[in-house]
Amino acid sequence: MQPLSELPAAGVRALLFDLDGTMVDERLSPAAYAALAQAQQAGLRTIAVTGRPAGWCDLMARWWPLDGVVGENGALAMRLVDGRLERSDWQPAATSDRLTGLWEAVREAFPDAQQAADQPWRVHDVAIDFAEECDLGLEWAGAVAEFARAQGARAAVSSIHVNCWFGDWDKLGMSERLLDALGLAREACVYVGDSPNDAPMFRAFELSIGVASVADYGDLLEHAPRYVTESDGGAGFAEVVAHLTRGVTR
Known part of the structure; x- marks a missing residue:
């Protein structure tokens, strides 16, 4: 990995970024939020790409200085169009019975497992906490992800959760749909992330950045x-x- 100072900033039109571990630490700092506002004021399109739930994305799309939000690891996207919230889902949500069955299988195999505190606001996935309100470790998270995949689900490990779902989406697919809607080419975009669920974005974006962790x-x-x-x-x-x-005119 090269230092950030080597990244060519000229021609960048959009900033896509993960939330937990990337923009947000344990709390959203005033400095990070001010940086987001600064990016938009400088003429960059700003898009959050997160594993967080639909309910949280609704608030961010309405109130934050954002041009769009991709949520639940690519299951959905939201943006304001003429003052109204526009939402796009990759595919219809899996039945609650199917996700419940997956969760019950995980809980039986991993007795320490607990759902993430934000689960009530999710539509398309089940999120299993390993580092937000508990400390079960990355090795444990990786084992849960492999178990979920063996049950026919997809799974992604973030800095805090293991997200599991039935569907063919990921962060990249829905981000590309949103970029198309905004008239943006991937080559003119930067992506910033921090963890394994950002890997599809790191692979696809030439201007991909990881925070130090x-x-x-x-x-x-x-x-x-x-x-x-x-x-x-x-x-x-x-x-x-x-x-x-820094010194860039758009």
Whole structure:
């Protein structure tokens, strides 16, 4: 991975970014939120790409300085169009019985498992906590993900959750749909992430960036980003915005 200072900022039109571990630490810092506003004010299109639930994405799309939100690891996207919320789902949601059955199988195989606190606001997946309100470790998370895949589900490990679903979406597919709707080419976009569920984005975006903690994931990370920040989390996100907006006219 190359240092962020080597990334060419000229011609970048959009900033796509993960939330947990990337823009947001344990709390959303004023500095990170101010950096997001700074990016949009500088003329960059801003798009959050997260594993967080539909209910949270609704609020962000309405209130945050964003041009769009991709949620539940690519299951859906939201943006404001003429003051109204427009939502696109990759496919109809799986039946609740199917997701419930998957969760029950996980809980039987892993007695320590607990659903993420944001599960009530999810539509398309089940999120299993390993690092937000508990501390079960990356090895445990990787084992849960492999178990879910053996049940026929897809699974992705973030910095805090194992997300499991029945469907063929990921962050990249829905991000490309949203970029098309906004008239943006992938080559003019930067993506910033931190963990294994960002791997499809790291692979696809030439201008992909990891905050410093991306190095912690080792073999769990199938594709590494091309650039890396000096700082971690929200400070790393602010570092990216400063680099992209420093002396650049759009």
